[in-house]
Amino acid sequence: MKKLFLLCCLCVAAFFLYANKSTENVDADIDVEIPSLHSQNAILLDESGQSLYEKNADAIIYPASLTKIMTAIVAIEESDDLQKHTMIDPQTISTFTAQNASMAGFKGGDFVTVEDLLYGTVLPSGADATATLAKVIAGSEADFVSLMNDKARELGMNDTHFVNASGLHDVEHVSSVRDISKLFRYALENPLFYKILTTRSYVTEVPNELVMSSTLFTKLPGVENAILGGKTGYTPEAGLCLASLLEKNGNHYLLITTNATGNIRSEPLHVQDALNVHAAL
Template identity: 40%
Template sequence: MKITKLILAAVLTANTMNIPVHAESQETNSSASTLSLDVNLESDDAYVIDPENGQILLDQNSDEKIYPASMTKIMTAVVVLESGISLDQTVTITDEMLNGLYEAEAAVVGYSTGDTPTVRDLLYGALLPSGADAVNALAYTVSGSIDAFVQAMNQKAKELGMGNTHFVNPTGLHDDNHYSTCKDIATLTAYAVQNETFRQIFSSSSYTDTLGNLMYSTVAGAIERDNISLPGFVGDKTGYTDDAGHCMASYAELNGMKIITVTAHAMTDIYDTAHLKDASTILNALNSWSRKTVLSSGDTLGSYMAEKVIGRTEETVTSSQNITADVPNEAKIAVTTDLAESYKVTNKDQTKQLNVTITADGKTAAETSQTFTVPKASDFFNRVLIFFRDLF
C-alpha cells in the first residue's frame, strides 16, 4: 500500500508540474505562395509539370474546357501501341477510311485507296504530318470501326484519371462533345512518353514510309524557319481548329528536369506560331532552373523533446527519403517542418506524421509527408508512472 501511495503521489505531482508539452502540429508557413514560372503567354490556357517529381511549374486555367484538336492523336497512338498489333503489319487503305476527310479539310498524309502502308507508317503519319487518313486507317484496323476505337480511347482516358476528357473521334476534328483540359492532356502526354516507340515517333522530325512517302513534323519546318529556341526540346504534338485555336503538347528534358508542357486556345491566325512561341518562352524561362536534391535520406529534419513523467530526452528526426525540387538556380532554398517541440512519451511506440515543405525564395516548391516514431518509455520507473498517469 505504501508503494502504491508513493507512486500515485509521484504521478499527481508530475501531472501538476509546469512541464511544457507543445501541440503536436505546428503550423508551417502557409502564407507562402507556390513557386511558379512568371511568363506572359499568347495561349489562354497552359499547364507545365515535371511528372517525375509531380511538381507543377505553371498552372494557367489548367482545368478549363478546351478542344484538343490534333493533340487527340496522342491518345490514338497510345491505344494502337497498347493493342498488341504488330507494327510491321500492312494495312490496305479503303474508301471507308478516307470518307469525309476531304470535305472536312482534314490534314492527310495522302494515302489513296489500295495503298498498303504498315502500322508503323500509319503511326508516323498520325503524329508527324497529323494525317487523318493514317488515323482512320489505324482505328479501323485495330478496332473494326471508328466508334469501337473511340470507346477504347475513352476507356483509356478513364484509366489514366482524365476526368474532364471525352473523345468523339480519333482525329481531333471539331465536335462540341470532343473536349479535354490542359491538365488532362498533360497526364496523357506524360504517360505516352514512357513508351519507347511513341517517344521515337514523337521526337522525329521526318520519316519515309515503306511506300516512299516522305513525312515531316508539323513544327520542324516552323522551328527552323523562325529560328525558335526550344532548349531541351524532345518532341511535340500540335493542333489547330477554328474553335480550338493553336494548341500544343510537348516534352523536354532540361537541367535534370522532365518537362511536360500543354498550351491551348491561342486564338491567332492559322499560320501563326503562337504555340511554338509559348513553348519557347516557357523552356527558356526554365533554362535558368534545375532539378536539385534538397534532402537526402538520412538528413536531419529536426529534433524534439520526448517528455516522460520524470525526465525528458532529445530525439532527432531524419528524412526517410530523397526529396527533389525544380528551382531557380540562384534561389535560396529552405526546409521547414511541422515537427512539434515536444511529444508525450507513452508505453507504446507512437507513429507520427511529419509534413515537410521546401521553399525557394520563400515560395513553396515541394511538399511531402513522412512518418517518424516517438519511442516508448524504456525505463521501468517511467513505465509504471505512465501506466498510472494514463488511468486518469
C-alpha cells in the same frame, strides 16, 4: 474589443486577397517566372509530374489534334504486330479531304503498315492515318473511340470525352490541359511513342515512298534546341494547341497549351509560348 475587430478585418482582407490571386504560377515553392502566354490554357510539369505553372488548367477545352496522343498510345498498346499491312480506303481520303482535315499524304489503295500509320498520326497529324489505324486495330472508329474513352477513365481524365480519333471538332469532344498532361506523361513512358514523338521525319515503305515530317519542327527556327518533340493541334474552335516535351540543363518538362489565337498559316504563337517557357526555366 477594438483590437479584436481590427484582427477580424485583417483576416477577412487576407482571405479575399488569397481568393482573388491569379491561377497562374500556382506553386509558390517553385522558382519559375513564366512570362505572359498567348495561350489561354496551360500547364507545365516537371519530370516527376509536379505542376510548376498553371493557367486555366481545368477549363473545358477542345483538344483538336492533341487527341492523336491518345489515338497513338491506344493503337500501340492494342497492336500485336507493327508490321501488319492494311490498305488505305479511297473513301477515307475523300471523306477527310472534304472536311479540310490535316492529312499524312497516303493515297487510296496504298498498302501500309501499322507503324506507318502511327508515324502518320503523330508527325503530320493525318486524319487519313487515324481513321485507318482505328479500323485496323478495332474494326471501326466507333469501337476504337470506346477504347480511347476507357483509357481516359483509367488515367483519371475526368473532364475528357472523345468522339473521334482525329480531333476534328465536335461539341462533345472535350478535355482540359490538366487531363491532356496526364495522358501525355503516360504516353511518354512508352518507348515507341517517345521515339515517334521525337522523330523529325519518317519515310514509309509503300511502293511510292512517302516522307512525313513533324508539324512542330518546321514552325520556328531554334525549336530543335529547346523542344525534344511535340504534338501540335488546331481547329477554329480549339485555337492553336501544343503538347511539347522541353529539355533544359538535362531536365525534362511537359508543357500543354491550348487556345492561342491564329490558324495553321498564321504566326505560331503556341510554339512561341513553348520557346518562351523554355527560356524562362
